[in-house]
Amino acid sequence: MTESALIDALRSGTPDAYEQLYHRYWKLLYKIAYSRVPDEDAAKDIVQNVLISIWQNRKSLRVRTTLEQFLRGAVKLQTLNHFRSERVKQHVIDLAMAQMELVVEPESDPLSRHVLEQSLDIALHGMPENMKQSFLLRCENRSIKEIAEKLGLAEQTVSNHISEAVRRLRQKLTKHHQGELLLGLSLFLSLVHH
Known part of the structure; x- marks a missing residue:
């Protein structure tokens, strides 16, 4: 062909x-x-x-070019999106850690940042791409309207994605962690959701 x-x-x-x-x-x-x-x-x-x-x-x-050039460009763009997502994920972790510090005495630090990163990775990994991107963009304080325009989705769809992402994250994180970490993450997730 x-x-x-x-x-x-x-x-x-x-x-x-x-x-x-x-x-x-x-x-x-x-x-x-x-x-x-x-x-x-x-x-x-x-x-x-x-x-x-x-x-x-x-x-x-x-x-408008060869298919190979087109695909190379698409991989480059998707790679940039990957790095952006990683940067946003680090921002999410920073915010969650800050929330934890509000409710936990710093010297008791029950779980390391590494454990939090692993938990977030696991929780985000199984999500459909649009749901994950909606959540990560919301963590950047983007409005529902901005996210909808960026992803080419209806605002209601973005809102549903964010609600479902928060629900899934809470569910997965509740299974793996208890106590202060869960409290800090729950506070953070409720901020993202609104």
């Missing part, structure tokens, strides 16, 4: 086209992602997000 035939087949939703795209470009895109983010799982997630995004937006797919 030629490149232009592949793009046309993708636009028309031919399942075989997605398979072709995957087999032709996955290794190359993974190498590019891994060279920028030396973490195998993160690099795989980046490539997966790019390919899924192309399939989900296939009807409006516009490739």
Whole structure:
């Protein structure tokens, strides 16, 4: 299948086209992602997000360069989003730690920042991408309207994503932790939710 035939087949939703795209470009895109983010799982997630995004937006797919150049650009953009998400996650942890300090005496520090980071990673990992991005953008103090515009979603959908993300985080974190950490995180999550 030629490149232009592949793009046309993708636009028309031919399942075989997605398979072709995957087999032709996955290794190359993974190498590019891994060279920028030396973490195998993160690099795989980046490539997966790019390919899924192309399939989900296939009807409006516009490739003005070669397909390879287009995909390289998409991986670069997704890598930047990954680093932005990591930065926001650190901001979330900083805010949660600050909330904990309001309710816990600093010298009693029952759990380390590392444990909090692991817990947040685990809780965020299983979320659909739009839900995770809605939550992380809300943690940056973005309004529901701003998030909806940025992600191309309805405001109600963003609001639902944030509520569900907070519910899932509370549920997962409650299973793994108790006491002061849970109290600090609950305070933080209630701030995010409003």
